[in-house]
Amino acid sequence: MDATDAIPAVRLDGVSKQFADSYAVHDLDLDIEAGHFFSLLGPSGCGKTTSLRMIGGFTDPTEGSVLLAGEDVTGLPPNKRNVNTVFQSYALFDHLSIADNIAFGLKRKGVDRAETHKRVAEMLDLVQLGGLADRMPRTLSGGQRQRVALARALVNRPAVLLLDEPLAALDLKLRRQMQVELKQIQREVGITFVFVTHDQDEALTMSDRIAVLNAGRVEQCGTPEDIYEHPASRFVASFMGTSNLMTGTYRAGEVALDQGPALPVGRRSGITDGTAVSVSVRPEKIWLSDFEQDMPVLSGVIRETVYSGPTTTYLIEIAPGVTLSVLEQNTARARMEDRWSGGETVEFGWRPEHCLVLA
Numbered sequence: 001m002d003a004t005d006a007i008p009a010v011r012l013d014g015v016s017k018q019f020a021d022s023y024a025v026h027d028l029d030l031d032i033e034a035g036h037f038f039s040l041l042g043p044s045g046c047g048k049t050t051s052l053r054m055i056g057g058f059t060d061p062t063e064g065s066v067l068l069a070g071e072d073v074t075g076l077p078p079n080k081r082n083v084n085t086v087f088q089s090y091a092l093f094d095h096l097s098i099a100d101n102i103a104f105g106l107k108r109k110g111v112d113r114a115e116t117h118k119r120v121a122e123m124l125d126l127v128q129l130g131g132l133a134d135r136m137p138r139t140l141s142g143g144q145r146q147r148v149a150l151a152r153a154l155v156n157r158p159a160v161l162l163l164d165e166p167l168a169a170l171d172l173k174l175r176r177q178m179q180v181e182l183k184q185i186q187r188e189v190g191i192t193f194v195f196v197t198h199d200q201d202e203a204l205t206m207s208d209r210i211a212v213l214n215a216g217r218v219e220q221c222g223t224p225e226d227i228y229e230h231p232a233s234r235f236v237a238s239f240m241g242t243s244n245l246m247t248g249t250y251r252a253g254e255v256a257l258d259q260g261p262a263l264p265v266g267r268r269s270g271i272t273d274g275t276a277v278s279v280s281v282r283p284e285k286i287w288l289s290d291f292e293q294d295m296p297v298l299s300g301v302i303r304e305t306v307y308s309g310p311t312t313t314y315l316i317e318i319a320p321g322v323t324l325s326v327l328e329q330n331t332a333r334a335r336m337e338d339r340w341s342g343g344e345t346v347e348f349g350w351r352p353e354h355c356l357v358l359a
């Protein structure tokens with residue numbers, strides 16, 4: 001069997017969930033490959049949690065089927081599915097030690113003492129809590145509690161682990177650290193992770209594939225690079241970070257903005273002259289100096305300079321009321337006095353192929 005006809009770990013086949021008169025999830029088709037770190041990404045209310053709950057069996061779909069490893073599990077309760085869930089709230093047992101929290105599921109299944117002991121020790125190692133087996137949950141930090149919750153979910157060796165915004169309660173620094181660790185753990189155990197988040201950076205950093213949801217539907221499904229570099233819709237382009245999204249008319253390798261100059265975008269096959277388009281160029285793809293030969297160069301006026309440590313963001317007005325956000329690494333103008341300030345006229349350019357043009 002080649003990869004294209006391997007049985008997906010999770011398949012949602014025409015799945016919908018209707019609450020009263022509205023759909024939380026609408027006609028969702030999704031295949032999640034075994035062993036992948038897969039993220040469901042989208043703004044609040046787009047249906048991420050509902051989708052996850054339908055995979056876990058906590059919510060039944062109103063239409064469609066849920067398949068795990070090719071088997072239709074629609075209607076089966078959570079404990080009859082080879083799936084485990086980690087919630088944001090950790091939900092540890094406060095009266096049990098860390099080791100007993102992790103062992104809980106194994107004991108219920110009747111796994112013998114020696115095997116339980118061995119598997120709990122393995123899990124403690126995996127999540128780097130080896131020395132804390134006998135501690136009580138209330139004595140742990142947020143990050144450590146989250147690791148216990150993860151160990152407790154993984155010790156049963158589920159085929160699929162569902163994670164609902166598990167890092168949301170952590171502060172930014174710990175969150176970044178846990179993102180890297182969680183991805184390492186996923187690789188090590190090789191279990192399929194389905195991860196819910198509204199944080200674009202988090203999804204880009206951790207995932208093998210991402211499904212971007214909007215109002216209960218999949219807008220785009222692909223690798224982080226696909227989603228960021230080649231967004232399939234205005235929604236995805238603007239949801240995935242700052243995108244300088246503008247509208248205009250395409251003609252012969254340029255987009256004449258509705259309000260503003262003509263922007264060089266390169267020849268586009270498949271878009272005919274006179275088509276109304278959305279055009280976007282990411283802030284980090286815009287150059288402010290060292291232009292390449294033949295790079296078309298425009299000019300504008302700096303309206304704002306925002307310093308944020310490693311980078312500086314400039315807001316450049318290119319026509320009355322039309323501004324572009326431009327991101328520069330602070331290697332380019334290392335000294336503060338070399339940076340542009342408000343009111344200065346600057347030149348900028350980009351490689352036309354870095355422009356996204358959506359008909």
Ligand SMILES: Nc1ncnc2c1ncn2[C@@H]1O[C@H](COP(=O)(O)OP(=O)(O)OP(=O)(O)O)[C@@H](O)[C@H]1O
Pocket residue numbers: 019020023024025042043044045046047048049050051198
């Ligand atoms: N039990 C319910 N009864 C009625 N409506 C619900 C119920 N659960 C979810 N919804 C609605 O379904 C939609 C999708 O909710 P869901 O929780 O799946 O979104 P989400 O993307 O996970 O959002 P968030 O990031 O805010 O958790 C929302 O409009 C929500 O109000």
